[in-house]
Every structure is written in structure tokens, then in C-alpha cells.
Amino acid sequence: MSFWVGPDFAFHSTTVLQILAIGMLINSLANIPDAVIQSQGRPDLSAKLRLIELPFFLLLIYFSLKYYGIIGLALAWLVRITIDNGLIFWLARLLMPGEIEKPHVNKISIFLWSGTLIFATYFLALDVNLLRKIIFTPIIVLLFLGMVWRYFLNDSDKEIFSFLKQKLAGNSIKN
16 A cells, blocks of 8 residues: 555554444444334434534544544544444343343443553554653553453453462462
8 A cells, every 4th residue: 555655644544444444343233232222213312312422523523633633533433433332232221121131231332442442542652742651551451451350251261360370479489
């Protein structure tokens, strides 16, 4: 691509395309709950939700473009898609509480938020302010690890990590 449009454009467009691809993956998860909302005869809820989101998204677009350019715009869309999907899952669960299992929906929502945290870290990596990187990156990583520990790992997975921790602690004491 750099031969065709130049190396600078190729570098920036590659990052934008990667962000948009992740956004499309996240957005594809919301097709089913959105169909549930519409099948219940309430397509107005999806439309009203998007209208409520619009002013916040426009502000996010403005500041993202102003400070981070086209990459910021792609990340703003990713954040909007992630929040929108969480709200769509929530609405579908409200409309059909017995049909959509709560633990399953919660894990998908947590997955979406975790993805947003990862991309927030990536967004910080683009920032030139070293102090913000030093402060926020460990916070975001710890939040992500905490969510994985609490919501994704079962007891046997946690036992493996406890065993590894004990082995590592035992080896460091002997050395």
C-alpha cells in the first residue's frame, strides 16, 4: 500500500483499518439482540437509543479529531459502538428477561468493555504526553486483568495461577 499511496498515508490508514475491523467485530455481536428488540415490535427503542447517543458521539468526534486526527476518529467510533452494544444487550434483556441468560449476556458485555479498555491503552500509546501514559496505562491494564480474573476465569483456571504463583515464589526463595 505504501507504494500506491505513500508510506505516511499507508501507516496511518493501516491503524485506522485495524481499529475499524475490531469495531466491526464488536458491532457484529449486537445484531442478535438488536433483532430481538425489533422482533418484539419495538424498533423505536433502537432508534431512540441512537438519538440519545448522538450528541455525546458528536462531542467525542470533535475532540478526537481535534487532538488525534483520523485515528482518534476511528477510536471514537469504536467507543461508541462498544457502548451502543452494551446498551442494546441491556435493552434486549429487559424485553425478554427469561430468554437471554444473564451470565452469558454479562460475559459478552464484559468482553466488549475489556476490548474498549485495551483500545484505550492503545489510544494512550499514541499520545505524546509521557505522564499520561505512565499514569493511565497501568490503571487500564489492572482493570482489564481484574475483569478477566473475576468474570472469565473459573475456579480451576484460578487454581492454575495460584499454583504457578506458589512455584515462582518457592523458586525465588530458594535462589
